[in-house]
Amino acid sequence: MRSLVWFRGKDLRVADHGPLLEAARTGEVLPLFVLDPYFFAPERASQLPHRMQLLLEGLADLDRALRERGSRLLLAAGRSVEVVPDRVRRWNVDRVLAHRWSEPFAQERDRRVAEALGPVPFELFEGETLVPPGSLRTGQGGSFRVFTPFARAFGRQADPGRPLSAPTWLPPVPEQEGAGTLLPSLADLGLSPNPNLLSGGEGPARERLESFREDGLEAYDRDRDRMDLPGTSRLSQDLHFGFLSVRQVWNATGGQEAGPRTFRNELLWREFAHHLLAEEPRLLSEPFRPAFGAFPWRKDDAAWEAWCEGRTGYPVVDAAARQLLSEGFVHNRARMVAASFLAKHLLLDYRRGEAHYLRWLADGDWACNNLGWQWSAGCGVDAQPWFRVFNPVTQGRKFDPAGDYVRRWVPELESLPDRWIHTPWEAPSAVLAQAGVHLGRTYPVPIVDHSQARARFLDTAKAKL
Numbered sequence: 001m002r003s004l005v006w007f008r009g010k011d012l013r014v015a016d017h018g019p020l021l022e023a024a025r026t027g028e029v030l031p032l033f034v035l036d037p038y039f040f041a042p043e044r045a046s047q048l049p050h051r052m053q054l055l056l057e058g059l060a061d062l063d064r065a066l067r068e069r070g071s072r073l074l075l076a077a078g079r080s081v082e083v084v085p086d087r088v089r090r091w092n093v094d095r096v097l098a099h100r101w102s103e104p105f106a107q108e109r110d111r112r113v114a115e116a117l118g119p120v121p122f123e124l125f126e127g128e129t130l131v132p133p134g135s136l137r138t139g140q141g142g143s144f145r146v147f148t149p150f151a152r153a154f155g156r157q158a159d160p161g162r163p164l165s166a167p168t169w170l171p172p173v174p175e176q177e178g179a180g181t182l183l184p185s186l187a188d189l190g191l192s193p194n195p196n197l198l199s200g201g202e203g204p205a206r207e208r209l210e211s212f213r214e215d216g217l218e219a220y221d222r223d224r225d226r227m228d229l230p231g232t233s234r235l236s237q238d239l240h241f242g243f244l245s246v247r248q249v250w251n252a253t254g255g256q257e258a259g260p261r262t263f264r265n266e267l268l269w270r271e272f273a274h275h276l277l278a279e280e281p282r283l284l285s286e287p288f289r290p291a292f293g294a295f296p297w298r299k300d301d302a303a304w305e306a307w308c309e310g311r312t313g314y315p316v317v318d319a320a321a322r323q324l325l326s327e328g329f330v331h332n333r334a335r336m337v338a339a340s341f342l343a344k345h346l347l348l349d350y351r352r353g354e355a356h357y358l359r360w361l362a363d364g365d366w367a368c369n370n371l372g373w374q375w376s377a378g379c380g381v382d383a384q385p386w387f388r389v390f391n392p393v394t395q396g397r398k399f400d401p402a403g404d405y406v407r408r409w410v411p412e413l414e415s416l417p418d419r420w421i422h423t424p425w426e427a428p429s430a431v432l433a434q435a436g437v438h439l440g441r442t443y444p445v446p447i448v449d450h451s452q453a454r455a456r457f458l459d460t461a462k463a464k465l
Ligand SMILES: Cc1cc2nc3c(=O)[nH]c(=O)nc-3n(C[C@H](O)[C@H](O)[C@H](O)COP(=O)(O)OP(=O)(O)OC[C@H]3O[C@@H](n4cnc5c(N)ncnc54)[C@H](O)[C@@H]3O)c2cc1C
Pocket: 224, 232, 233, 234, 235, 236, 237, 239, 240, 266, 267, 268, 269, 270, 271, 273, 330, 331, 332, 333, 335, 336, 339, 357, 358, 361, 363, 364, 365, 366, 368, 369, 370, 371, 372, 373, 376
């Protein structure tokens, strides 16, 4: 039996990889990655510079891991729907094995590939989530739209099982197959490397998981909301690219204490996001709550640019914007504050922010990003009431008490005393002068007043919803 194992950018690992193990168990294995112009055309690659960097690193790491086991990664350039059936014919492949994706565009791709493969079987394995989307049902047999009952049902009904071991040996790939196509460099795609990103690949991801288990898990419940502390796992890009499977992370982080329990609850938010998108593909373009479909979002390019570049005059919002562009990462609390600010304070369409995040996040993930944006804008599933408007000042004081997060990303406020770090506009002029802050010149005055912006959002929403 000759199996083509199609790696598709969300399962770049050799451990806990069902398709790879199944192929190895039954004969010859051809591991393939397709350089599809959907992602690799330079105009598309420039839309995901940080994810592209991690993807290329992850592919190089995967090739190394396959070579250590006697195999190697084959590359082919072209549209997946054409390249995969073509290689299947040229290489006399008996079946194609891959992991399932939740996204609607991926499901369409897979439908077309299956059609083009004709009689050759195309087998999709679970593994993107802990249990298959659609497998958890309410008492009435429906799907969940609220997180807490979803998580409770998971606790009652789900068994993610144990991760599979990596194969110790793989059959060699025949010499002539797949020669000629090389992995492009970032420069080939018109991109420059960003040294501030974490490294991509199964090896670095395992090290991150190990160090989080040793140093972060126990205190996770206490520290996870603090923007100024490294209190979270930083595994989101690893879960997105599948450098680690979510089942590996789940199994490595069990325990009855508050730290592990809170952490696993966050993994269930990821699970919820994927189950939801698989059942409601429209969410990538529409708000969950139909009433928000006609919401009168403003068009204000100056406000949009200020938000993107970190010049709103609200230090936490600006820190989030700059961390995103610099590190391809934003602390979860800062994501919530910044996203809420865009939609509620500035009344700008949350979908613009969602696309901006997807472009710059190294962990940019359609399902999790969409859930986070709809939740923050108040138009999504779950119990977050739409009329709750985050106050960026009180959020900053609570979750960045000494202002270290702000000072790191907004260095022009570095010398401002803690008391005014989240409200520079309230600082006496002598304090500002001593800290070298000149409002309107070195740091902006707030582009909106919090109370007025809050009232404007509530009035607009009440009239429309
Ligand atoms: C506006 C907005 C946009 C977001 N966009 C993304 C995105 O594109 N990709 C992404 O992975 N997460 C996204 N999140 C969720 C969350 O912010 C990140 O998963 C988290 O900050 C990643 O850091 P970490 O790995 O250290 O998380 P940890 O706190 O260590 O959590 C562990 C894992 O649980 C999952 N997780 C944690 N919180 C959430 C959540 N609220 N929703 C879904 N999964 C969660 C992630 O896989 C994460 O890696 C978004 C949240 C918001 C509010």
